[in-house]
Amino acid sequence: MARPDKAAAVAELTEQFRGSSAVLLTEYRGLSVAQLKGLRRSLAGNASYAVVKNTLTAIAAKEAGFDSIEDELSGPTAIAFVTGEPVEAARSLRDFARANPELVLKGGVLEGNKLSGEDVTRLADLESREVLLGRTAGALKAALFQAAYVFTAPATKAARTAEALREKQAADA
Structure with a gap:
């Protein structure tokens, strides 16, 4: 990781991890650019959605203290960095996944606790704050x-x- 562009990407990802109240991982294989744009729009205000390189994300997650997501970093992975209400972000992802079965909820981290895909779905089923x-x-x-x-x-x-x-x-x- 001697290249400055990779070091900058890791630093940016690390800051996003540290600034997030929750991190939700998805697999986006089979989604079009327009669908991803729609997903980003539905998450606006609660989370930012980024397609990331797994190796750089693993390094940034380790630096930010999110070691537990390393197992989920395989295949095409995108991360929702939640800055708003985690329930609202999980609900947006769940609803989008229902309409677009190509999106797979892999898991995430909420307040230091590892979440599975089923946990993210249960989180989405909670009432709002x-x-x-x-x-x-x-x-x-x-x-x-x-x-x-x-x-x-x-x-x-x-x-x-x-x-x-x-x-x-x-x-x-």
Whole structure:
């Protein structure tokens, strides 16, 4: 790797690895340039999609601490460097792969954990971050409402009992 152009490519890939929240690997054999352009467009905002040389990628991945993807670097490989939401990027890749069976999800790395192709598909099936946060907030609100009801129930029951007793005494007198 004495050539400066290869050293620059490795340095650029290393920076992309370090700047990514997740890395998703695909095999793009059989896809046309127009299809790859459409895939890049669908990933825009969440990830950048790059066709890479396996040997240079292996070196860059090792330098960036992504050693676990070396096994997946065989055949024509392209990488989605996720800078946005990993779920959205995985969903875009999964949907594109459904429409274009030539695209194969090979795996990836999310927060230091190696993912298989099936893991990427499961990641794509997750709800978006906003939906999950909304559900969590709703569950917390329901729990707080239930706790407030439990704490006020004895006082309310005591007040009703006292009122019923007062009405009974007034009726007896």
